[in-house]
Amino acid sequence: MAFTTTNNDNHLPLKQLPGSYGLPFIGPIFDRHDYFYNQGRDKFFSTRIQKYNSTIFKTNMPPGPFISSNPRVIALLDAASFPILFDNEKVEKHNVFDGTFMPSTNFTGGYRVCAQLDTTEPNHALIKGFFLNALLLRKDSFVPLFRSILSEAFSEIEEGVSGKSGKADFNTIFSVASFDFMFRLFCDNKDPSETILGSQGPKMLDTWIIFQLFPIETLKFPKIFNYLEDILLRTVPFPACLTRSSYKKLYEAFSSSAVTLLNEAEKAGLKRAEACHNLIFIAGFNSYGGFKNQFPTLFKWIGSCGKTLHKELANEIRAVVKYEGGVTIQSLEKMPLVKSVVYETMRIEPIVRYQYAKAREDLIVESHDAAFEVKKGEMLFGYQPFATKDPRIFDDAEVFVPKRFVGEGEKLLKYVLWSNGKETDEASVDNKQCPGKNLVVLLCRLFLVEFFLRYDTFEFETKEAVVGVSITITSLTKASST
Incomplete structure (x- = not known):
């Protein structure tokens, strides 16, 4: 049998894949309980790395029975093996966006949206190409629109901090800000509160998103409720009818407001309805869902570094803005510390933890130390936080180093993988890299710039949330x- 390799020049020893799937039905449930409750995500993987003395091994991934018919995966837990998940000649991504199961297409109007399509499917290039072009056409709106929204968000935070409670809920404020930005960007700058959504758009999206993700998340209830939660979330998929009413309103709001964009979609050859369902997924699930978690995570790490970093950021930002005469895309490019801090946040705590793909052919996948055979059709799984904190690549990999990517450190950007691709790569119709990759980086930088133009420093409280962290200023x- 012929195998192709990810790198023919390493001459690594070919070893048998370690690990076990356990007994049918029972093995996946035991692994699931370890993953969510007994050990937790990181310990689940680290203990198996030690047990098998390998960063590549066989295991089961949630949700398992009864939702997933085949929970078996080959885990890739280092920076050497992880990039095979981006090689679309060797792997395919048909219906693997959520891993070993797929939520009903009833959540998306009966359509398989772009995220669920493989690169070989004709609609993938059509849909992704359209949204790449749509972002390009709107690039001049990014900075002024987001600055305006940030100004409102920061004013609201100030009101909270100066009020009776002396606190402001960062997550709630920036959930609204993230939704407003994405809606206005794609919907001809229309205020979402003036549509059928009113002020409920973010909550509707939150419900719609979490109902699709329940089988692969935990609500972090007290330990006594663990097994009850497991039965409730992972016995049968949550039906789309539970979010039908709110999704219908989201569809109506986007359909009636994104007139220019949907006209562009029809000219590009897309059905108007299909384009609108994809728009809701990209603007809502991908973008809003990412931003509402990315900004608190960024704020957490900046806050944890204290006043010294705050002063350095403020000095760099204010000096560049004064010299350049304002805040522009060009001026943002001249702030190496700001750029490094954003990349370091994405490295140490990537918002998207998982990547999945199926082998298109028989492969040989390599870790730093060994090579392993993978057969056609087997599911590959990458746990991104382990790949981006690989100690063989990064010094002090578990430590947040603000200046890690300054100067010569930029050479390490190819190991920053948050966007379903390397940071040094670009999204195209031929790959599965996030079409809004550059926009995400831009807005994170812009967030820091606007914040430190207004403030010298801040104090905050943080606690773990269902997804990401909860921040109180x-x-x-x-x-x-x-």
Whole structure:
């Protein structure tokens, strides 16, 4: 049998895949309980790396029985093996966006949206090409639109901190800000609160998203409820009818407001309805869902570094803005510390933890130390936080290093993998890399710039959330100079 290799020049020893799937039905459930409750995600993987003395091994991934018919995967847990998941000549991504199961297409109007399509499917190039072009046509709106929304968000935070409670809920404020930005960007700058959605758009999206993700998440209830939660979330998939009413309103709001974009879609050869369902998924699931978690994560890591980093960021930002005469895409490119801090956040705590793909052919996949045979059709799974914190690549891999990607450190950007691709690669119709990759980086930088133009430093409280972290702002110090 012929195998193709990810790198023919390494001459690594060919070893048998370690690990076990356990007994049918029972093995996946035991692994699921370890993953969610007994060990937790990171310990689930780290203990198996130690047990098998390998960063590549066989295991089961949730949800398992009864939702997933085949929970078996080959886990890739280092920076050497992980990139095979981006090689579309060797792997395919037909219906693997959510891993070993797929939510009903009833959540998306009966359509398989672009995220569920493989690159070989004709609609993939059509849909992704359209959205790449749509972002390109709207690039001049990114900075002024987001600055306006940030100004409103920061004013709301100030009101909370100066009010009776002395606190502001960062997550709630930036959930609304993220939704407003994506809606206005794609919907001719229309205020979503003036549509059928009113002020409920973010909550409707939250419900729609979490109902699709319940089988692969935990609600972090007290331990006594673990097994009850497991039965409730992972016995049968949640039906789309539970979100039908809110999704219908989302569809109506986008359909009636994104007139220009949907006209462009029809000219590109897309059905208007299919384009609108894809728009909701990209603007809602991908973009809003990502931003509402990315900004609190970024804020957490900036806050944890304390006033010294805050001062360095403020000094760089204010100096560049003064020299350049304003905040522009060009001025953002001249802030190496700001750029490095954003990349370091994406490295140390990538918002998207998982990547899945099926082998198109028999393969040989390599870790740093060994090579392993993978047969056609087997599911490959990558746990991204382990790949981006690989100690063989990064010094002090578990430590947030703000200047990691400054100067010579830029050479390490190819190991920052948050976007379903390397940071040094670009999204195209031929790959599965996030079409909004560059926009996400831009908005994270812009967030820091606007914040440190207004404030010198801040204090906060944080706690774990169902997804990501929850941030409460307790103190803001206004900028002493601008």
